[in-house]
Amino acid sequence: MINFISSFIILLFILFTCITIQILTLYFYKRKTLAILEELFSIKPSLDLDKTLPQILAVIKKLFKPERCSIMLVDDTDKMLKIKIGDNISTTAMRKIKLNIDEGIAGKSLTLGQPVVVKDISKSKFYNRFFSSEKPVKKEKLIVLPLKIDDKNLGVVNLHFKPNTRFPLSYLDKMLLKLLSDYISRMLDGCYKYFDVVSDSMTKMYNHNYILKRLEEEIELAEKFQSKLSLIMIDIDHFKQINDKYGHQVGDKVILTISRIIKNTTRFSDIAGRYGGEEFCIILPNTKLTDAINVAQRLKNNISSEKILLQDKQQISVTCSFGVKEYEIGDTVEEFINKTDKLLYQAKLLGRDRICY
Template identity: 30%
Template sequence: MPKILVIAPPSKDPTPILHDCGLDDLTLKPDLPAKEEVPELPPDIIILNEALTTRKGLQQLDRAFPSVPKVVLSAKETKRLAFVKERPLSDLLVNPECDELLESIKRLQYEKGLMREILSLKKEGAVLNRLAALFDEISCMLMKSDDLDDIVSRIMNRIKSAVGARGWAILLGDDTGKELYLMQASAKRSRRMRRCRLRVGEGIAGWVADKGKPVIVNDVTGDRRFLADRDGYPGAETRSILAAPVGDQERILGVIELINKRSGDGFTGEDLTLVTRLSGLVATAINLTAVHQKMAELAITDDLTKLFNSRYLQRTIEMEVERCKRYNTSVSLIFMDIDYFKNINDRYGHLVGSKVLVEVGQLLLRKLRSVDIVARYGGDEFVIVLPQTSPKYATQIAERLRKTVSSTVFLKKEGYSIRLTASFGVASYPETAGSKEDLMRLADEAMYNVKYQTRNGVCAII
């Protein structure tokens, strides 16, 4: 049962009606809450009377209750409130029946959860893109040198810089699998360092090799595992260590140590995550295998448009189809292909064509909801995922996008003033498609139906 904050003047108190609809966890306020009246626990939904609904008032509520969905109740249709439906997590209902009200609340709560998931994925995507950039940089290192020591040194210096450490060391397991020896370190290796060996299970590095787990020790003086003459910088001052295992699926090859964090706060969980992810590249450099596959697995955005790429699109569609099965909802797919895009490349050149694709991608993002996913599928083709969207509404969205594209002047600021059109195909699960594969195939076929006939149109498989 959602916790609902009702904001309405006493003369228009809707709580009796809400009780009749089965909504019992209600708190009634006669006016917008002042800053000092905001409760510590926010409501799940805010229901607002039309008389108190203004742009400024909703902005005030947004500040007081971030990400809380809002339903505005009105006694009649009015243009004054049309802006409500353009806002995220907001709905406008005119004399709604209980079913309509409950469906609106359910949809807004779903969209709130979906937005939270998307924000989490975007945050994860930012980390992955950072890692992908490092993978790209390290890949160039691998291609420029076949000297193992040089490759490892370059990779470790890059990792050291990324986490803000002062030094690093790599210890590898010997042929017996019982001992670790110092392969390389950022400090100049002395004869003593070259002779440095420790048993698996001995010292911090030996513990990591034995357990196969990374560890952060920000004060080595308080850790009984630390061996001053073997961990960190042998023969030099070591204050803090981040250690992670290096290996593949079959075995642990050795241990990475990042030594002495430059900042006084010590190594962090984010540092540990970064090193753990990148330790695979050290193993790759040692084994000279699989680096390009690892890079591809981390990339989720298209290099040109910065939209999501095909790999992320496939993952998203799978997730949405499973969500539809679980919650008995719909997901729709729009395939879009720019008409005669080859003519743009032929006339203006591929650089201008690429800029047009970027502007088209940004235009789609501006005209869609924050919960919708836009991906570049390849070339001049885009795919849009519309969660919890019926075939009829998806078709309306496609038609609106078609009109927007055809009425937009692209690269106007750069002096080109290019006009173009696009062909759209629409399909939905489960209404017309029985699986993820069917959904993509039908939307693609619908788009090509337009492409081979009229172009600049929408075809929906309904």
Template identity: 25%
Template sequence: MKRILIVEDNKTLAKLLAKKIELSLKYEVDIAYKLSEAKLFLKKYTYFMTLLDINLPDAPNGEIVDYVLSKGNRVIVLSANIDKDFRKQMLAKNIIDYVNKGGVDDINYIIQTLQRLEKNQKHKVLLVDDSMVFRKTMKNMLENLLYKVITVAHGEEALGMITAHPDLSLVITDYNMPVMNGLELTAEIRKEYTKTQLCIIAISSNNDEEVNALFLKQGANDYIKKPFSKEEFSCRINNSIEALENIQYITNHASRDFLTGLYNRRYFFDNMYEYIEDTKTSGEKFAVAMVDIDNFKQLNDTHGHDVGDKVIVCISEILRTNTSYRDIVARFGGEEFCMVLKNINKYSASDILERVRQEVEGFNFNLDANTEIRLTVSMGVSIHEDEDSLDETINQADMQLHSAKQNGKNQVLFN
């Protein structure tokens, strides 16, 4: 479990903050009331984050910040000092944030910041700038926010990195660069990725207001003008990533089955109609398999719907793990699934689906220490022909599924 160190001489505030963090984030929290106590904790544990007051009984002038940073720890400063020059001095250090200790809202802000930093670890950022000095500065700021960072010097190199790293969440690009400038790079990226798939933030010291508008028109999510503060940079980056997460969350819930995480019926048909149009040009063949869990009603009646749901989840995982990333596995409703195996012939499809059937048959679903439920599935399969519609192919697979059920279940039948 991750740990947080709070160093704060106000015991009431320290305990309140610790309780909030433990409840909201499930972290282990240690509290030190002075620098000497903090040193003992830092020797004993490794911390995900340290929250440091800068006016302590044995370190009244922020000495703890330099000490904790020197030990390689991440720091958020807590302070009641609102002096702008002092704040600027602290932000010049390699800290993550400077938070005022004003009340409950500030505590909530700290919780939100920790949650954001936790999520940032899942995101990869591509930084594109021809200035080595500026690249290094921004890379350090991004890594301080816990992003994974890749750096390149110009747009053409960036396009290669985007191809090599399809899991990128954000591209930060300078405007003036050799080979390919930031505006050209933005236009190229938007040919392949929408704003909801990949964020782009442009950065420039150009005073021409049209440049800002041109970037936004080409598809940039945001524009930051140099010079900028650490706080502005952090806020804009985090806001863009959070917007991307929210859109992807909504999109995912609209296209996924709530129980299994498989695609739902709506997504299946939307995706497949587009895919079939592509196969008319490519000539690619695919198989549609209708899959049904055998004796599922009896299982539900005997053991209850909670057990039935667990069985559905187990079967869906077997279907998912036996298909490639290009294939589609969707839950059509109840105990019925539809699988699409793309770019495949009848013999290869038969091998894959027979393997799935055998894996289900060999799976041990243990209800408790003394009760084991044996599971099987029946499948009906149709290889899509050019002259057929998607509905016709599914109907043919459905008829084969019906025959498999009538002929004894636990089998794969092709049309």
């Protein structure tokens, strides 16, 4: 009888302990859920992608405290995953790395629609095949969160942690991460819908009106914080002759090629758009003239070295002329653009395929 009572008491104690642990676990996850929601709701409403992404990244860093993290989005032009913004990620990696939607760990996460955990990326065949050419892959834990709306793949969030970081993915952990990725996905979807309104339908770059709006905002910031601001105007050389000789389809291909090179060469913080026809414009916040000239030089080299393949397997090359100007305090949007445009016109007069500043 005594043994039975003792066993019963022990059983009650175990049951009570299990229930207590479950209650504490649920309480912990409730607090964690509220913390995630509180941080997500702190993001200032904006349909502008380049204003929303830095806020999302800041929230992710605050919530999870990763060693480094990045957000990769599907590029509309070539349907490849590319790093749009990152923390503690090299500029070279951000420009160079691009993946097929179904490739690697990111592809697995998007296919499953669930977070994927890699305990040690240095042992991952994919990581070693793709990244070891630059430098040895560090021993890190990786969590990849999918960003998608229904069946539409938007991108992924990559979270890198130290090897000894404890991050067990229980069912409730996965629910919280799913909540986070769903919320971010809906924010991004709203940004994309807004981008359709403010972008050029052919190149998927910002359109003329949006460039003017953003330039006005950047001028206000430059004057308020006494920061540097530069502008690059670009015009395709002999574009009319290209259209007349090869036809408008080739002309469109040239414009698309130039827009792709501009997107791949500029930083995330730069605002690049199609200003009109064969003319492009790049706003460079926090950038002095010498740095803007370096950007223009890289663009000039990348454009002139590009071979554009025609239907008959013939290849053509094109060049561009550049006007580069640093903002002068007191200038209006129109004055800033006119001064830069005059430098572009000067580059044309001097023989094209050059940079004037």
